Amino acid sequence: MRHATRSALLALAALVTLSGCGIEPSEVVEVGRPATGVKRPGRPATEARLYFAYPGGLFGVVRPAGGEISAEEAVPLLLQGPNEAERMRGLYSDLPKIAAGKVQVTTATGQVAIRLPVDPTRLPSVGRTQLVCTAAHNAVPGDLPPDEVKVQLSGAGRTLSDQTCDNRQIFVPPGSSSPTR
Amino acid sequence: MNALRTLARGLRARLVVAFLLVAALSALATSALTFREARNAILKRTQDTAVNALRSQVNSQVPELAFPPGRDDLTAFTQSLDRAGQPQHWAVHVRYRNGPLVPATGGRAENGTIPAGVEKKVHAGVAAFQRVTDAGSPWLVVGLPVTYSDGSGQTTGLEVYARLPLAEDEVNVRALVQAAQSGALPAVALAVVPALLAARGVLRPVRELRRATQQITAGALDTRLKVTGRDELADLSRTFNDMAAALEENVAELRRMEANSRRFAADVSHELRTPLAAMTAVVDVLDEGAAGLDPDTAHAVRLISEETGKLARMVEDLMEISRFDAGAAALHLDEVDVAETVRKTLQARGWQDEVTADLPGGVRARLDPRRIDVVIANLVGNALKHGGAPVRVTARAEPGEDGGRLLIEVADRGAGIDPEVLPHVFDRFFKADAARVRSEGSGLGLAITLENVRLHEGTVRAANAPGGGAVFTVDLPLRTGEDTGGDDT
Numbered sequence: 305m306r307h308a309t310r311s312a313l314l315a316l317a318a319l320v321t322l323s324g325c326g327i328e329p330s331e332v333v334e335v336g337r338p339a340t341g342v343k344r345p346g347r348p349a350t351e352a353r354l355y356f357a358y359p360g361g362l363f364g365v366v367r368p369a370g371g372e373i374s375a376e377e378a379v380p381l382l383l384q385g386p387n388e389a390e391r392m393r394g395l396y397s398d399l400p401k402i403a404a405g406k407v408q409v410t411t412a413t414g415q416v417a418i419r420l421p422v423d424p425t426r427l428p429s430v431g432r433t434q435l436v437c438t439a440a441h442n443a444v445p446g447d448l449p450p451d452e453v454k455v456q457l458s459g460a461g462r463t464l465s466d467q468t469c470d471n472r473q474i475f476v477p478p479g480s481s482s483p484t485r
Numbered sequence: 486m487n488a489l490r491t492l493a494r495g496l497r498a499r500l501v502v503a504f505l506l507v508a509a510l511s512a513l514a515t516s517a518l519t520f521r522e523a524r525n526a527i528l529k530r531t532q533d534t535a536v537n538a539l540r541s542q543v544n545s546q547v548p549e550l551a552f553p554p555g556r557d558d559l560t561a562f563t564q565s566l567d568r569a570g571q572p573q574h575w576a577v578h579v580r581y582r583n584g585p586l587v588p589a590t591g592g593r594a595e596n597g598t599i600p601a602g603v604e605k606k607v608h609a610g611v612a613a614f615q616r617v618t619d620a621g622s623p624w625l626v627v628g629l630p631v632t633y634s635d636g637s638g639q640t641t642g643l644e645v646y647a648r649l650p651l652a653e654d655e656v657n658v659r660a661l662v663q664a665a666q667s668g669a670l671p672a673v674a675l676a677v678v679p680a681l682l683a684a685r686g687v688l689r690p691v692r693e694l695r696r697a698t699q700q701i702t703a704g705a706l707d708t709r710l711k712v713t714g715r716d717e718l719a720d721l722s723r724t725f726n727d728m729a730a731a732l733e734e735n736v737a738e739l740r741r742m743e744a745n746s747r748r749f750a751a752d753v754s755h756e757l758r759t760p761l762a763a764m765t766a767v768v769d770v771l772d773e774g775a776a777g778l779d780p781d782t783a784h785a786v787r788l789i790s791e792e793t794g795k796l797a798r799m800v801e802d803l804m805e806i807s808r809f810d811a812g813a814a815a816l817h818l819d820e821v822d823v824a825e826t827v828r829k830t831l832q833a834r835g836w837q838d839e840v841t842a843d844l845p846g847g848v849r850a851r852l853d854p855r856r857i858d859v860v861i862a863n864l865v866g867n868a869l870k871h872g873g874a875p876v877r878v879t880a881r882a883e884p885g886e887d888g889g890r891l892l893i894e895v896a897d898r899g900a901g902i903d904p905e906v907l908p909h910v911f912d913r914f915f916k917a918d919a920a921r922v923r924s925e926g927s928g929l930g931l932a933i934t935l936e937n938v939r940l941h942e943g944t945v946r947a948a949n950a951p952g953g954g955a956v957f958t959v960d961l962p963l964r965t966g967e968d969t970g971g972d973d974t
Contacts (some may be wrong), residue, residue, distance in 0.1 A: 326653050327528065327623040330616040332602035335536050338612050338630040340545035342552055346950045350634075353549060368634040376731035391546035392538065393569040 341368055354382050355437040356429045360473045362437060365390055365405040375416045378442035380404035382434060397432035409439070413446035420459035434456065438467035488573040496691070497684040501677060509669075516665035524658050531654050532614055535573055540612070542569045547631055547643070554643070559587040566645070572629040575627075575647040582642040585588050599646045603628040610640045616651065623651040637699030672838075690718040695727060751807035755798045761797050763813040768793045782819040806913065809936040816853050816940050820965070823880045823891060830861045831878070840865055843879040850882070850891045851964035856937040857948045858946050864895040866955045868948040872897025872955055882963060889963040901949040910947045 317400040343351065351366045352373040367381070383404055385397045400422065410421040416439040424432065440453035451471055549556050559579050578586045578599065590598050597619040602636070603853055606613035607628035614627040624655055631643040640941050700708040708729060710722040772790040775783040808814045823857040826843035831837045868876040880893045902910060914928040938945045943961035950956045 326618065327524070327622070327651055327658055328571075329618050332600070332613050332615045333532075334531070334606060335612050335614050335627070337540070338610060339540050339547065339645060340632040340639065341544050341547040341634045342550070342631055343548065343634050345552055346949050364549075365545065367545075368548055387541075387545070389541040389569070390848075393545070393565070408627060475896065483756055485846070 310345045352378050353379055353441045355434045356386050357398040358475055362433055362473050363395055363475050372443050374443045375411050375439045378438050379409045382438045396416055398428045411444055414442055414448045415454045419429040423460040423462050424457035424464050425462050433473055436467045440469040496688055498685040501680040504676050504680030509673045514673045516669045519660050520665050523661050527654055527657055535649050539627055540568055543645050554581055573649050575649045578646045601627055607644045625649040625651055641722050667714045671902055690797045707745045723913050728811055747810040754803035757800050764793050765797055799905035805933055806929055814940055818851045819849045819854055820849055823850055825882055826854055827861055841875050848882045861936050863934045868895050868897040872899030890965050892960045893959040895955055898954040901953055902955045
C-alpha cells in the first residue's frame with residue numbers, strides 16, 4: 305500500500321511539472337557581441353554611402369568601412385544590393401542584377417564614368433539615380449560637393465552624360481546625420 | 486464494500502494498477518522531456534533571431550545617427566528601429582550615457598520597464614537578454630551596448646533596448662503541452678489492455694488450480710491440471726499434479742490394505758465357524774454327561790463348554806462386523822411400536838425385572854426390528870455388566886427438521902466412563918478396564934451397535950450423566966412419513 309502511495313505521488317509530481325509549464329522568466333543571459341557602427345566625432349569618414357530605392361524615393365545608407373571608399377569601389381557594392389538589415393528596413397535596389405566584373409568605373413577630377421553591360425536609357429529612373437548618387441557621394445578626385453560631380457552612364461552603344469545627383473531626390477529621415485559632405 | 490475491497494486487492498486490480506502507473510510514469514517522463522527540449526528550442530530560436538535582428542539593425546542604422554545624439558535624434562532612431570523590427574513586433578528604447586530612456590518606459594504592458602539586470606549588463610558593455618513576465622504574459626527584453634566602429638570595442642554610451650512579446654511562442658508552447666497530454670493519456674488508457682491480458686494470463690492458471698484443489702477435496706483424486714508454458718505458475722501446476730498423484734497412490738494403497746485386513750478377518754471367522762460348530766455339538770454332548778464324571782473332569786468339561794460358547798459368539802460377532810465392513814448388511818425397515826419393541830427385547834433377555842423402562846405408548850417408527858433389538862440388547866447388557874443398577878431405558882420422539890427423531894436412552898447409576906476413554910468406547914475390541922483381560926463379551930458389542938445405528942442413518946453417543954453413571958443415547962430418524970412400500974437397504 306505504501307508502495308502504491310509512493311508511485312501515485314511520483315506520478316502527481318510529474319503531472320505538476322508537465323502542467324505548470326508555460327514560458328517562465330529567465331535569468332539575465334549574456335548574448336554575444338555589442339552592436340557597433342558609431343564613428344568617432346572628428347575622425348574622417350571611413351564608410352561607404354550607398355543609395356537604395358525606398359517607396360517614395362532614394363534612401364542613403366552608410367556602411368562602415370576600413371578606409372575611405374572611392375566611387376570605383378562604391379558602385380560594385382551598390383550593384384550587390386541591400387544587405388539583410390537594409391532589406392528589413394524596406395530598402396531595395398531598382399537596378400537589374402549586374403555582375404560587378406561587367407561594370408567599369410573610371411574617375412577624373414569631378415567626373416565619374418560608369419560603363420554598364422546594358423543600355424542606361426532603359427534603366428528605371430530610380431535605378432539610374434541610385435548609380436549617379438552613389439558615385440557622386442563617395443570619394444571622387446577634386447573633392448567637389450556631391451551635387452556638382454558629373455556622372456556619365458554608358459553601355460550598349462548609348463551614353464548619358466553630365467548626370468548629377470539632386471539632393472532633393474534623397475529622403476533624409478529626421479535625426480540622421482546629413483547625407484552630404 | 487467488502488467485496489469491492491477484495492476486488493481492489495485482487496491480482497487483476499493490482500496488475501492493472503501497476504501497469505497503469507508504469508505507463509503513466511513513462512508517458513509523463515517522455516512527454517515532459519520532449520516538451521522541455523521543444524520549448525527550449527522554440528525559445529532559443531526566437532531569442533537568437535531577435536538578438537541577431539536587433540544587432541544587425543542597429544549596426545546598419547547607427548552610422549546615420551548624428552553623434553552625440555540629441556533627444557530628437559534618439560526618438561527618430563527608435564522609430565526607425567521600430568519600423569525595421571515589424572516582423573518581431575519589438576519596441577525599442579534607447580539611452581545615451583546617463584540620460585533618460587527614449588521613449589520613456591512604464592504605463593502599458595507593451596511599454597513596460599527594462600529589467601535592472603539587463604541594464605546593468607549593458608552598462609558594463611555586455612549584450613544581454615532576459616525573459617520577464619509583464620501583466621501575465623511573457624516578454625523578451627534584449628539590451629545592446631553600441632561601440633565605436635573603429636574596432637577598439639570602446640562603448641559609446643549609447644544603449645539600445647528592445648522589448649518583444651513572446652505571445653506567439655507561448656501559443657506554440659501551449660500547443661506542445663496539449664500535444665503531450667493528448668499523446669500521454671491514450672497511451673495510459675491503452676496500457677489497460679496489456680494489463681488485462683497479463684492479468685488473465687496469470688489468473689487463469691490460478692483459477693484452474695483452485696478448481697482442481699476443490700475437486701480433490703471433494704474426493705476426485707484423479708484430478709490433474711493441464712500444464713502449459715515454462716513459467717513459475719506452470720511449475721506450480723506440475724508440482725500440484727505430482728502431489729495429487731502421490732495422494733491418489735497413498736489413498737489407494739491404504740484402501741487396499743484396509744480391504745485386505747477386513748477380508749482376512751471375514752475369512753478367518755468364516756473358516757472358524759465350521760469346526761467351531763462341530764466342537765459346540767461335541768461339547769454339548771459332553772456337558773450333558775458331565776454329571777456322571779468325576780468332579781475334576783466335570784469342571785474341566787464345563788469350562789470347555791463355556792469357553793466354546795463364548796468363542797462361537799465371538800465368531801458370530803466377527804462375522805456380523807465383517808458383513809457391515811463388506812457393505813453386505815441389509816436394512817429391513819418395518820413400522821413398529823417402539824415401546825413394544827423395547828419391551829420385547831427386555832423380556833426376551835429376562836431383564837424386565839432389572840431394568841426400569843420409561844416407554845410412552847404410541848411412538849411409532851420405521852426401523853429394522855431385528856437390528857434395533859441387537860442395539861438395545863447390547864446397550865442394556867453393557868450397562869448391566871459394566872455400570873451399576875438401576876439401569877433405565879427411555880424412548881421418546883422429538884420433532885425435527887426431517888420428519889422427527891427417535892431418541893432411545895440407556896442410563897445406569899455406575900461409576901460412569903473415564904472421560905479419556907469416552908471417545909473410544911465404540912472401537913472394536915476396546916476394553917474400558919485395561920486390567921480386566923478377560924471379559925464375558927466379545928469386545929465387539931458396542932462396535933456392532935454403532936454399525937447398526939449407522940445403517941439406520943442415526944447416531945449413538947456415549948456420555949456421563951451429571952448425577953453420575955453412563956448414558957448412551959441412540960438418535961434415529963422416525964421415517965414415519967416415508968413410503969412404506971419396499972425395504973431400504
